[in-house]
Amino acid sequence: MLTLLFILFAGMAIGCGLAVVAQRNPLYSAISLVGVFISLACLYVMLAAPFIAAVQVIVYAGAIMVLVVFVIMLLNVEQEERGRNRLKFLVPTAVVLAAVLIAEVAFILFSVTNPTPAVSNIGLSSSIGTQLFTRYLLPFEITSILLLMAIVGAMTLARRGGLLSNEARLIPGAQQLPRSLVDPRAAPDDLRLVETDSTVEAGHLLGIDQRNTPKD
Amino acid sequence: MDTALDIVLKFAAITVAFVVVLLVVAYTVLAERRVLGFIQGRLGPNRVGPGGLFQPFADLLKFILKEDIVPDKSTRFVYVLAPVIATMAALMTMIVYPFGPEIRIPFTSITIPLVVAHFDIGLLYVLGITSIGVYGIMLAGWSSNNKYSLMGGLRSSAQMISYELALGLSLIGVIMLAGTLDLAQIVDLQSGWHGTRWFILFQPLGFVLYMIAAIAETNRVPFDLPEAETELVAGFHTEYSAMKFALFFLAEYINMFTVSMLATTLFLGGWNVPFIDTFLERGTFLFGLVSALGFLVKVIFFLFMYIWIRGTLPRFRFDQLMNFGWKILLPLALLNIFLTATIIYFFPNF
Amino acid sequence: MEPQLSWYLALSAVLFTIGVTGVIIKRNVIAMFMCIELMLNAVNLTFVAFASFFQDVIGQLFVFIVMTVAAAEAAVGLGIIIAIFRNRESLDVDEASILKL
Numbered sequence: 285m286l287t288l289l290f291i292l293f294a295g296m297a298i299g300c301g302l303a304v305v306a307q308r309n310p311l312y313s314a315i316s317l318v319g320v321f322i323s324l325a326c327l328y329v330m331l332a333a334p335f336i337a338a339v340q341v342i343v344y345a346g347a348i349m350v351l352v353v354f355v356i357m358l359l360n361v362e363q364e365e366r367g368r369n370r371l372k373f374l375v376p377t378a379v380v381l382a383a384v385l386i387a388e389v390a391f392i393l394f395s396v397t398n399p400t401p402a403v404s405n406i407g408l409s410s411s412i413g414t415q416l417f418t419r420y421l422l423p424f425e426i427t428s429i430l431l432l433m434a435i436v437g438a439m440t441l442a443r444r445g446g447l448l449s450n451e452a453r454l455i456p457g458a459q460q461l462p463r464s465l466v467d468p469r470a471a472p473d474d475l476r477l478v479e480t481d482s483t484v485e486a487g488h489l490l491g492i493d494q495r496n497t498p499k500d
Numbered sequence: 501m502d503t504a505l506d507i508v509l510k511f512a513a514i515t516v517a518f519v520v521v522l523l524v525v526a527y528t529v530l531a532e533r534r535v536l537g538f539i540q541g542r543l544g545p546n547r548v549g550p551g552g553l554f555q556p557f558a559d560l561l562k563f564i565l566k567e568d569i570v571p572d573k574s575t576r577f578v579y580v581l582a583p584v585i586a587t588m589a590a591l592m593t594m595i596v597y598p599f600g601p602e603i604r605i606p607f608t609s610i611t612i613p614l615v616v617a618h619f620d621i622g623l624l625y626v627l628g629i630t631s632i633g634v635y636g637i638m639l640a641g642w643s644s645n646n647k648y649s650l651m652g653g654l655r656s657s658a659q660m661i662s663y664e665l666a667l668g669l670s671l672i673g674v675i676m677l678a679g680t681l682d683l684a685q686i687v688d689l690q691s692g693w694h695g696t697r698w699f700i701l702f703q704p705l706g707f708v709l710y711m712i713a714a715i716a717e718t719n720r721v722p723f724d725l726p727e728a729e730t731e732l733v734a735g736f737h738t739e740y741s742a743m744k745f746a747l748f749f750l751a752e753y754i755n756m757f758t759v760s761m762l763a764t765t766l767f768l769g770g771w772n773v774p775f776i777d778t779f780l781e782r783g784t785f786l787f788g789l790v791s792a793l794g795f796l797v798k799v800i801f802f803l804f805m806y807i808w809i810r811g812t813l814p815r816f817r818f819d820q821l822m823n824f825g826w827k828i829l830l831p832l833a834l835l836n837i838f839l840t841a842t843i844i845y846f847f848p849n850f
Numbered sequence: 851m852e853p854q855l856s857w858y859l860a861l862s863a864v865l866f867t868i869g870v871t872g873v874i875i876k877r878n879v880i881a882m883f884m885c886i887e888l889m890l891n892a893v894n895l896t897f898v899a900f901a902s903f904f905q906d907v908i909g910q911l912f913v914f915i916v917m918t919v920a921a922a923e924a925a926v927g928l929g930i931i932i933a934i935f936r937n938r939e940s941l942d943v944d945e946a947s948i949l950k951l
Binding site for chain 2: 311312318334339342345408
């Protein structure tokens with residue numbers, strides 16, 4: 285019975301894993317990856333780790349992959365085209381070498397003795413919680429600081445521009461602007477001038493709402 | 501593993517739970533239309549059957565017989581997969597709720613617990629499956645190849661993942677009080693004492709936060725901007741018709757039902773009816789029946805609150821909604837955890 | 851017979867190898883990122899299998915930490931991908947192999 289379940293979930297995991305690599309549309313890869321995560325969660329339940337299984341579904345399948353699917357939808361990523369200027373032998377070589385690696389690992393794994401499996405109680409939330417808050421408290425706290433770093437980093441990366449404050453206004457007339465304000469790819473100390481012919485054009489370039497500028 | 505009798509009992513339990521859920525949801529749809537009608541000064545549908553009681557079956561017939569339109573340029577596989585994911589995620593949470601105590605079938609000696617599956621991580625399981633439900637909406641919005649659907653889908657899923665945080669955090673106070681994630685044990689801890697040990701008395705702030713987050717999580721008014729008809733046509737299910745739309749509709753109401761059941765289990769004492777101990781003794785069939793009915797009454801109370809709020813409040817704008825979720829609900833939930841932890845530390849009275 | 855430890859480790863090795871193949875073959879940056887997550891999950895499976903068969907909870911705690919780190923990495927990595935997309939308008943890794951805009 286357990287063997288049957290293992291074969292089912294392992295087959296699902298490997299099938300979805302192959303689908304992740306073989307699909308050309310990244311959205312289908314993402315959906316297959318969610319399938320991998322869910323089958324791995326079922327395997328964790330078989331391995332007496334129900335808490336880790338639930339956390340896997342909540343964190344990986346429910347949060348990280350939602351973020352990835354969001355990004356795929358927002359950036360409107362298309363399918364990969366067939367290999368244009370790639371080395372033609374790369375894909376078959378990768379597959380052959382992967383098969384060799386699997387054969388090596390399988391040989392090593394099946395020539396050692398196995399420990400006896402036993403039904404255990406170690407995966408319950410109470411035992412994990414006890415260990416996490418007493419003996420392994422330091423990694424836990426450092427992980428929370430790591431998450432704080434990730435939040436700050438993600439928010440910094442997501443901000444657009446920002447050289448001009450929200451209260452910036454344009455004084456009417458023909459403008460001369462430093463290039464660094466106008467072109468986001470120029471260096472911040474690039475002071476070559478950009479000449480505009482009217483206040484409206486300068487407003488467009490800087491992204492300032494013209495209705496807030498004072499009239500003569 | 502188990503004997504054949506256990507497997508048969510499990511299947512019977514799953515079937516009964518399924519039928520009960522579908523019936524309650526069907527009549528919730530009818531009740532919503534009637535109650536909204538009364539709030540708005542009109543009668544709801546009352547033609548089909550006595551007082552409109554057969555209306556859900558008429559609706560079902562209509563959904564089955566309608567023409568199924570699939571948009572031309574949509575990705576077919578994902579388009580069909582999305583309502584399936586939404587409905588599956590909504591239905592899969594049914595199995596961990598305890599509908600009643602252990603009952604003994606009369607004339608036999610079989611005792612069956614009135615919960616389909618007894619996990620010791622029941623609450624985490626519910627949170628996990630709710631997270632999976634977001635995929636149904638996102639994939640529906642994307643695969644319809646329609647800009648209103650895409651906007652509705654993205655907004656709706658952004659709202660759902662933001663309020664999932666507040667939902668989970670507001671439940672941590674209850675978990676700290678109960679000391680376990682097992683829903684059946686949480687209900688057992690609230691039994692006896694005739695309703696004075698229900699967790700709502702110990703966690704009022706948590707209860708309010710949970711209800712607000714739950715309404716946002718199920719995309720209901722006042723948080724239903726992504727699927728409101730006046731805003732985005734119909735949001736992510738614009739391009740769905742007939743049975744697939746029925747599945748989305750069903751998934752939304754089943755989500756409402758699930759969330760109400762969770763609120764009842766965690767805050768209102770589950771199947772505990774206050775003064776039942778003086779009349780019936782525990783373990784008999786009648787006790788179980790009355791307890792299950794009590795559970796149903798409490799869930800219906802929550803569903804009525806949902807419908808009442810729908811008829812009364814205006815809806816949030818999307819930036820107000822996100823502002824509320826992140827800047828007001830999340831700090832309040834953290835404050836709730838902090839207060840609960842402090843009180844438990846100083847007064848270990850549980 | 852019940853699933854042995856070597857079965858779980860073999861499954862983990864297969865998943866890891868599939869992930870490595872994906873990172874080498876794929877040209878889309880987001881797809882490569884997903885194959886990296888596949889590799890991380892294969893390692894998680896190894897940890898949990900060892901924790902179960904040797905009755906030590908440290909394996910599961912390590913999986914907890916790995917998941918947290920993967921979440922943090924996902925957030926920052928996707929932010930970087932969006933920033934790259936804004937500048938280049940394409941998510942092809944082969945076109946980004948010289949670091950010139």
